[in-house]
Amino acid sequence: MFLRRIAVLxxxxxxxxxxxxxxxxxxxxxxxxxxxxNPNGSISHFEVTEEGLDFDSVAEDPFLIGPTVFYTDSLxxxxxxxxxxxxxxxxxxxxxxxxxxxxSRSFExxxxxxxxxxxxxxxxxxxxxxxxxxxxxxxxxVTLAWIRVDRVPNLALDNGTLSLRLDLKGGGxxxxxxxxxxxxxxxxxxxxxxxxQQSYYAGRPIDRxxxxxxxxxxxWSWNPIQVGDTYGHxxxxxxxxxxxxxxxxxxxxxxxxxxxxxAECHMEMWVxxxxxxxxxxxxxxxxxxxxxxxxxxxxxxxxxVYTIGNLHHLVTFMGTAPWNSGSxxxxxxxxxxxxxxxxxxxxxxxxxxxxxxVGVYNPNAEQFVGGFYGSPGGLAHDDSTGYIAPIRxxxxxxxxxxxxxxxxxxxxxxxxxxxxxxxQGEIYTGGPTSTPTHTPTIxxxxxxxxxxxxxx
Numbered sequence: 113m114f115l116r117r118i119a120v121l122x123x124x125x126x127x128x129x130x131x132x133x134x135x136x137x138x139x140x141x142x143x144x145x146x147x148x149x150n151p152n153g154s155i156s157h158f159e160v161t162e163e164g165l166d167f168d169s170v171a172e173d174p175f176l177i178g179p180t181v182f183y184t185d186s187l188x189x190x191x192x193x194x195x196x197x198x199x200x201x202x203x204x205x206x207x208x209x210x211x212x213x214x215x216s217r218s219f220e221x222x223x224x225x226x227x228x229x230x231x232x233x234x235x236x237x238x239x240x241x242x243x244x245x246x247x248x249x250x251x252x253x254v255t256l257a258w259i260r261v262d263r264v265p266n267l268a269l270d271n272g273t274l275s276l277r278l279d280l281k282g283g284g285x286x287x288x289x290x291x292x293x294x295x296x297x298x299x300x301x302x303x304x305x306x307x308x309q310q311s312y313y314a315g316r317p318i319d320r321x322x323x324x325x326x327x328x329x330x331x332w333s334w335n336p337i338q339v340g341d342t343y344g345h346x347x348x349x350x351x352x353x354x355x356x357x358x359x360x361x362x363x364x365x366x367x368x369x370x371x372x373x374x375a376e377c378h379m380e381m382w383v384x385x386x387x388x389x390x391x392x393x394x395x396x397x398x399x400x401x402x403x404x405x406x407x408x409x410x411x412x413x414x415x416x417v418y419t420i421g422n423l424h425h426l427v428t429f430m431g432t433a434p435w436n437s438g439s440x441x442x443x444x445x446x447x448x449x450x451x452x453x454x455x456x457x458x459x460x461x462x463x464x465x466x467x468x469x470v471g472v473y474n475p476n477a478e479q480f481v482g483g484f485y486g487s488p489g490g491l492a493h494d495d496s497t498g499y500i501a502p503i504r505x506x507x508x509x510x511x512x513x514x515x516x517x518x519x520x521x522x523x524x525x526x527x528x529x530x531x532x533x534x535x536q537g538e539i540y541t542g543g544p545t546s547t548p549t550h551t552p553t554i555x556x557x558x559x560x561x562x563x564x565x566x567x568x
Contacts, residue, residue: 136260136261136263137189137261137262138181138260138261139258139259139261140178140258140259140260141257141258142160142164142165142256142257142258143160143161143162143163143164143258144160145160146158146160146165147179148178148179149165149176149177149178149179149245150176150177151167151174151175151176152173152174152175152176152177153171154169154171154172154173154174154175155169155170155174155175155176156169161255163255163257164194164255164256164257164258165255165256166253166254167253167255167256168251168252168253168254169247169248169250169252169253169254170251171251172249172250173246173249174246174247174248175206175244175245175246175247176244176245176247176256177242177243178242178243178244178245179242180209180240180241180242181240181241181242181243181261182239182240183239183241184237188233188234188235188263188264188280188281189233189234189235189237189261189262189263189264190231190232190233190234190261190262190264191205191207191217191231191233191234191243191259191260191261192229192230192231192259192260192261192262193229193230193231193245193256193257193258193259194227194228194229194256194257194258195221195227195228195229195230195247195254195255195256195257196225196226196227196228196254196255197221197223197225197247197248197252197253197254197255198223198224198225198252199221199223199247199248199249199250199251199252199253199254200221200223200248200249200250200252201220201221201223202218202220202246202248202249203218203220203221203230203245203246203247203248204216204218204245204246205217205219205232205234205243205245205246206243206244206246207234207237207242207243207244208238208241208242209238209240211244214372215234217232217233217234217348218232221248223248223252227257233280233348233349235280235281235346243259243261264280264352267280267284267352267354267359268354268359269359269383269384270292270385271292271385271386271387272292273291273292273385273387273388274289274290274291274292274385274387274388274522275289275290275291275292275293275294276288276289276359276383276390277289278352278359278361278381278383279307279339280349280352281346282304282307282338282339282340282346282347283309283337283338283339283340283347283349283365284338284352284361284363284381285308285309285338285339285381286299286307286308286309286383286390286392287299287301287307288492289308289390289470289520289522290522291522296491296492297420297492298419298420298423298469298470298522299418299419299470299492300418300419300420300421300490300492300494300497300498301418301492301493302492302494302495304337304339304342304344304346305337305342305418306418307338307339307418308415308416308417308418308520309337309338309415309416310337310338310365310379310381310394310413311335311336311337311412311413311415311416312335312336312337312396312412312413312514313333313334313335313410313411313412313508314333314334314335314405314408314410314507314509314512315333315404315405315406315408315410316333316405316406316408317331317332317333318331318332318333318404318405320332320369320404323370324370324371324373325369325370325371326342326343326369326370326371328342329342329368329369330369332368332369333405333408333410334375334400334402334404334508335367335368335369336365336367336368336375336377336379336396337365338363338365338379338381340366341366341367341368341369341370341371341372341373342368342369343371343372345366345371346366347363347364347365347374347379348363348364348374349361349362349363350363350364350378357384357385358382358383358384359382359383359384360380360381360383361380361381362379362380363378364377364378364379365379376398376400376402377396377398377399377400378397378399379394379397380395380397381393381394381395388521388522388523388527388531389519389521389531390519390520390521390522391517391518392415392517392519392520393515393516393517393541394414394415394515394516394517394518395514395515396508396513396514396515397513398508398509398510398512398514399511400510401510402510407507407509408507409505409506409507410505410506410507410508411481411503411504412503412504412505412506412508412514413481413501413502414474414477414502414518414542415472415502415518416499416501417462417470417472417499417500417501418499419469419470419497419499419500420490420491420492420497420498421486421487421488421489421490421496421497421498422465422488422490422491423462423463423464423469423470423498424462424464424484424488424489424496424498425442425462425463425465425467425469426442426444426445426451426460426482426484426498426500427440427441427442427443427463427525428440428441428443428453428455428457428459428460428461428480429441429455429456429457429459430455430456431456432456434456434457435457435533437529440525440529443482443483445482445484446484447482447483447484447485447499448483448485450482450483450499451481451482451483452479452481453479453480453481454478454479454480455478455480455502456478457529457532458473458474458475458476458477458478458532459472459473459521459528459529460472460480460482460500461500461521461525461528462482462484462498463524463525467524467525468523469522469523470520470522471520471521471522471523471525471527471528471532472500472502472518472519472521473518473521473528473531473532473535474516474517474518474519474540474542475535475538475540475542476504476516476540476542476543477502477503477504477542479502479503479504480500480501480502480503481499481500481501481503482498482499482500482501483499484496484497484498484499485498485499502518504542504543506543506544507544508544513544513545514543514545515542515543515545516540516541516542516543517540517541517542518540519535
């Protein structure tokens with residue numbers, strides 16, 4: 113894959129499932145008063161009623177500004193409101209001081225004069241910050257019952273063998289994986305192009321430098337990635353939860369090569385631990401309206417896996433007689449450019465000098481790309497990294513729904529192959545579908561993906 117980055121941007125959001133670990137931080141019940149929230153001049157007939165704050169928007173750009181609150185910058189927050197409106201469908205929260213477009217989150221309002229709840233995720237709040245609510249863009253009548261702010265820590269799973277974290281400040285991608293009790297992650301997060309994350313390609317490369325495309329990544333195909341973009345902006349979270357041992361996240365990805373441009377698609381991910389393995393199901397749902405990129409066949413990273421620099425031995429099986437415990441091959445590649453190969457047992461791994469590391473298995477992909485960048489050695493935030501992606505060549509059109517499953521296995525080559533051999537015959541989702549399959553129920557079994565060669 114590539115190297116991605118982080119930042120804040122604007123995005124549409126609707127109602128979210130309550131994460132089990134969320135903690136209420138601030139609650140304003142407007143049936144008891146305005147509680148320090150003040151309207152601007154575009155709002156009239158502003159009053160407290162038994163239903164909450166009741167008012168009319170009488171001009172463009174109405175908003176309410178709340179009181180200053182002490183936030184902890186390192187935390188992730190979800191802001192939820194209950195509102196009814198007959199105005200337009202555009203709502204937005206600004207956060208931080210001073211208010212600016214890059215510190216805003218949009219949500220779609222249902223303007224049917226009935227009660228609805230809406231949520232947005234925000235991060236990067238300064239210690240003394242305020243919220244600004246724009247309930248609509250134009251005129252109409254609005255009633256606001258309450259606003260609640262919840263602390264939302266990163267999603268984490270631990271089964272006593274493995275510990276895993278999803279980064280809600282980075283599209284919910286896998287940012288941490290280690291044996292339980294260890295404080296050394298095996299995943300590299302040097303920049304937003306690393307992690308273990310979803311990355312897809314469609315169409316031919318085009319030059320968009322006059323629209324802010326990075327000159328380093330021009331020309332480039334349509335390329336949404338889960339964590340963020342090359343300029344450092346972060347993909348916003350739309351939904352997240354942990355339930356019955358499964359973590360779920362949904363995000364609105366960014367186009368890798370562009371400056372803060374959201375891709376017209378959603379990415380979803382379901383993750384579960386079992387033993388020394390991680391089973392993941394990913395889904396891409398496209399709703400593109402562009403006509404820029406022609407329809408072409410492209411390599412898809414299923415997924416992109418970046419590991420720490422200590423794991424610099426790339427191993428796989430490339431023989432003509434798979435599933436017979438034949439000798440493995442170590443690939444010596446100092447990329448980019450990366451090495452391409454056929455892994456006839458559908459797995460590859462990156463190991464340290466003691467033979468311990470991470471393997472990736474995708475039974476629907478025999479083609480792989482990968483290698484090692486930098487000097488051997490290094491941890492999660494260091495520049496050196498190992499890279500593996502099982503790949504398939506697929507055509508993604510403007511309305512494609514693409515799903516696949518894979519496993520990550522933590523251990524030795526013996527552990528990786530033992531797991532992979534145990535999965536022979538199991539059917540994994542893999543490829544484009546016209547409509548999404550049912551929401552996956554991940555059973556408690558051990559369960560773990562480029563057009564252009566990635567460059568750094």
